[in-house]
Amino acid sequence: MTSNRVAAGTGIRGSASNKLNLPRGIFVDVNLDLYVADCGNHRVQLFYPGEPNGITVAGNDASNSTIKLQYPTGIILDAEKYLFILDYGTHQIVILDLNGFRCLVGRYGFGTQSNQLANPFSFSFDRSGNMFVTDSGNHRIQKFQYLQESCDNSSTVKSVYSLALTSNSPTYFPDCSRSNSYYEAIQMNVTITSTYNLIISSEMKNTHGYIYTNGFNLFDWLENRLIYNEDYHNQSQFYLTAILEANTKYVFVMTTSSPNVTGNALIQVWGRGFIGFNRILNTSSVVQTIYASELTTKSPVYFRRCSTASCYYEAIQVNVIRSGLYTFFSISDMDRYWYIYKEYFNPTNPDENRLKLDDKSCLQKGFRFTIALEHSITYILVMTAAFRNMIGAFSIFVSGPDIVDLKSINYLPVTRILHSSAVQSNYSSELTTNSQTYSADCQKPNYYYQTIRMHVVESGYYAVSSYGSMRTFGDIYKDDFDPMNPVENILSLDYESCPGGDFKIGVYLHTGTTYILVMTTFFPNVTGNFFIMTSGPNNITLDPYSKYFVLFVNHQQKSETSH
Structure with a gap:
């Protein structure tokens, strides 16, 4: 048998009425009408003979479609002209009957329950009307008795709500936007738990719709978000499908992705029960503060946590007039990191007082985070380059209940000795089973350790780093170290534990003072090699030190003097 004509499509992928895109299932009825599951175009096409x-x-x-399809793969028309559609992407079987489109089976995704379908691929009916479905994502074939097992087997109820965005509507800044958009928040009162299909039609372009559970927080628009969709192709229409429960608070938010856009919109909902819409009054607007600056070769430098390379940074003091939630996001061509601190920022110990880390969820080279700020507290926002010698301009956008005071503050640069043979202060050794032991945590014995004398020739702030084959730990003591009392004479340190078992200590050291560095491990009975590097305003001489050896030498000197 050979093909002598093309029944549908042109042989070229497309979305025009005479073209198809990855067609999957087909069905031919008694009139030779051809139904095609046009998978790639997310639609079902009907071709009459010869057309x-x-x-x-x-x-x-x-x-007239009231339901959104995502990659339909199967299509069947029964004797009563009811149309069944197998939709791979939304995990459901849709029926078009006298009540319009509705979900027949599925939408609950992966699982073992009978109402759960995951990526169904094909289906068929037997003579008794039983439906068999390849539930591929759940690795099974399901059998359903028509109208006895259904996700929505009652009459469909239609609910309608119309709205208008005007120049008097409240504004906010959705999804890392630099421009404010008008919005309207509407409370949804659901009477019957069911799957509901929403069609949002508008004379406006670039519209967005969100459904929130338990309230909408315009200062943190990601909080409580249940589902969202948008008018991707500027077709003035988009769909939402969600399972909504009775006696649950839902809020629908309508907005646009472009600023100062106004116009009318219509929300149509189909489901088992009526949904009442009530506009939420007395909604407020979000205020945005903008800060622009740049990193240059004159910017101060510091060392991020566990980093061996210095990077330019800028510290920005943040003061809010009104307490509340504030969202920060940035725009720049640089790869960079952002951190926010409470009260003050210590560039020599960048972990101290830090409230929040960088979050690059906004843009490829941007960041976004939402944080609660209090008007009585000073905060420090630190922007730093990701790599050494990286410079460039950046902008910060802060959205919240009121304006924010942002001003640059100066810190002295943090310096480290470069690890070259001329200036490096380093020390290498090992802990073995012959090393001395003590109880480092005052609980478990047998922590091997080594004491190292630190001779300081210039007062200043120093960093001490360790590297080795084991996870090391270090403490610095003033004047002396007593292994029987490891908390005596210990200095308060800026301690930083780094990945891979290394650590870094920050401490201010004075000339003319005896310092003892005790190198040990995080766990008892661990041995291995270690390497120590110091950095600061000058070199530090590091020598092995033994208290018992010192006592012996002093005793010998006293004996010789007495003779």
Whole structure:
């Protein structure tokens, strides 16, 4: 048998009425009408005999479709002209009957329950009307008795709400936007738990719709978000499908991605029960503060946590007039990191007082985070380059209930001795089973350790780093170290534990003072090699030190003097 004509499509992928995109399932009825699951175009096409152009009966571009399709793969028309659609992407079987489109089975995804379908691929009916479905994502074939097992087997109820965004509507800054957008928040009162299909039509372009559970926080628009969609192709229409429960608080938010856009919109909802819409009054607007600056070769430098390379940074003091939630995001061509601190920022110990880390969820080279700030507290926002010698301009956008005071503050640069043979202060040794032991945590014995004398020739702030084959730990003591009392004479240190078992200590050391560095391990009975480097305003001489050896030498000297 050979093909002598093309029944549908042109052989070229496309979305026009005479073209198809990755067609999957087909069905031919008694009138030789051809139904095609046009998978790649997210629609079902009907081709009449001899007609090259198809009619969209469901999905994208359908004039009467009230349900959104995502990669339909199967299509069946029964004797009563009811249309069954197997939708791979939304994990459901959709039926078009006298009540319109509705979910028949599925939408609950992966699982073992009978109402759960995950990526169904094909289906078929037997003579008794039983439906068999390849539930591929759940690794099984399911059998359903028609109208006895259904996700929505009652009459469909339609609910309608109309709204208008005007120049008097409140504004906020959605999704890392530098410009404010008008929005309207509407409370949804659900009477019956069911799957509901929403169609949002508007005369505006670039519209967005969000459904929130238990309230909408315009200062943190990601909080409580249940589902969202948008008008991707500026078609003035988009769909939302969600399982909504009775006696649960839902808020629908309508907005745009472009600033100062106004116009009318219509929300239509189909489901088992009526949904009441009530506009939320007395909604407020979000205020945005903008800060622009740049990192240059004159900017101060510091060392990020566990980093061996210095990077330019800028510290920005943040003061809020009104307490509340504030969202920060940035725009720049640089790869960079951001941190926020409470009260003050210590560039020699960048972990101290830090409240929040960098979050690059906004843009490829941007960041976004939301944090509660109090008007009585000073905060420090630190922007630093990701790599050594990186410079460039950046902008910060802060959105919240009121304006924010942002001003640059100066810190002295943090310096480290470069690890070259001329200036390096280093020390290498090992802990063995012959090393001395003590109880480092005052609980477990047998921590091997070694004491090292530190001779300081210039007072200043120093960093001491360790590297080795084991996870090391270090403490610095003033004047002397007593292994029987390891808390005596210990200095208060800026301690930083780094990945891979290393550590870094920050401490201010004075000339003319005896310092003892005790090198040990995080766990008892561990041995291995270690390497110590120091950095600061000058070299530090590091020598092995033994208290018992010193006592012996002093005793010998006294004996010789007495003779």
